[in-house]
Amino acid sequence: MLSFLPAPLLGILNSILLGINTLFWCLLLYIPATLKLLVPHKGFRVLCTRAIIWVSESWVACNTGWMKLTQGTRWQVEGADQLKRESWYLVLCNHQSWVDILAMQRVFNRQAPFLKFFLKQQLIWVPVIGLAWWGLDFPFMKRYSREYLIKHPEKRGDDLKATRKACEKFRYTPVSVMNFVEGTRFTPAKHDKQKSPYNHLLVPKAGGVGFVLDAMSDSIDTLVDVTIVYPDGAPTFWDFLCGRVAEIRMVIEIQPIPEHLKGKDYSSDGEHRRNVKEWLAQLWSQKDKRLDRLLQSDSSST
Numbered sequence: 001m002l003s004f005l006p007a008p009l010l011g012i013l014n015s016i017l018l019g020i021n022t023l024f025w026c027l028l029l030y031i032p033a034t035l036k037l038l039v040p041h042k043g044f045r046v047l048c049t050r051a052i053i054w055v056s057e058s059w060v061a062c063n064t065g066w067m068k069l070t071q072g073t074r075w076q077v078e079g080a081d082q083l084k085r086e087s088w089y090l091v092l093c094n095h096q097s098w099v100d101i102l103a104m105q106r107v108f109n110r111q112a113p114f115l116k117f118f119l120k121q122q123l124i125w126v127p128v129i130g131l132a133w134w135g136l137d138f139p140f141m142k143r144y145s146r147e148y149l150i151k152h153p154e155k156r157g158d159d160l161k162a163t164r165k166a167c168e169k170f171r172y173t174p175v176s177v178m179n180f181v182e183g184t185r186f187t188p189a190k191h192d193k194q195k196s197p198y199n200h201l202l203v204p205k206a207g208g209v210g211f212v213l214d215a216m217s218d219s220i221d222t223l224v225d226v227t228i229v230y231p232d233g234a235p236t237f238w239d240f241l242c243g244r245v246a247e248i249r250m251v252i253e254i255q256p257i258p259e260h261l262k263g264k265d266y267s268s269d270g271e272h273r274r275n276v277k278e279w280l281a282q283l284w285s286q287k288d289k290r291l292d293r294l295l296q297s298d299s300s301s302t
Contacts, residue, residue: 001070003070007242010243011241014070021062025058033131056114064109075107077252080111083112085110086174088170089220092179097230112176113173124140182204186202200295206277206280213276223254229250
């Protein structure tokens with residue numbers, strides 16, 4: 001409706017709308033989040049979590065509202081009809097832009113459990129949204145480097161224990177545990193530096209997936225494999241706010257997680273690590289071919 005406006009004006013308008021929307025829903029979210037912090041009763045905290053998720057889904061719905069109001073982006077999405085709200089999912093996606101997160105939230109919102117990411121422990125102190133992330137039970141992780149573990153071998157395994165503790169909260173409310181397994185956004189320079197065997201992807205990192213499979217083997221049994229592409233090239237977040245993204249294409253594929261990958265210790269079982277890495281390599285090989293198809297297909301909108 002307002003996509004005719006000059007791009008810089010759209011960028012400023014959408015920045016204001018995003019900021020107001022985030023501030024409003026965060027302030028509302030603080031009510032159940034504070035109650036959840038003050039009342040250490042498991043059942044009450046589950047109810048608070050559900051209220052917080054409702055607020056967060058409303059935030060995403062309003063974000064979708066200003067996108068429709070100000071942008072003329074064409075959305076080509078396959079497979080979203082397979083998603084179910086009352087499920088526990090492991091969600092894997094290729095990563096090209098910060099826009100990926102807003103795009104996935106828009107497509108997944110109220111079609112699947114709210115997307116939750118593993119975050120660095122320091123991010124809990126981020127103003128405004130740090131408490132919101134805590135209230136949503138986003139797992140805050142403290143990961144140790146290989147060099148640190150060599151000097152402090154007694155800390156080995158602590159990261160897996162922390163993952164299991166964080167994932168305990170997911171047993172009571174359906175969840176989509178999200179992981180960008182490439183670890184960073186794709187760029188040609190990173191692709192060349194890695195000597196990646198894929199045309200459109202970086203090499204996947206198996207550690208995060210392995211820890212989730214270890215910690216939640218009795219809860220998560222379904223993989224949601226998301227492939228996202230921007231036919232005109234990966235946009236910056238400012239490009240997106242300015243309405244310069246002509247089209248977004250996304251394919252969602254659902255499949256069971258192989259039984260032999262569940263409930264094992266990724267940190268100490270060498271064979272298990274190889275199996276997880278081989279599984280991800282197969283998924284990434286298929287995704288690379290899917291990206292070829294998506295980049296070659298004719299544009300259409302949904």
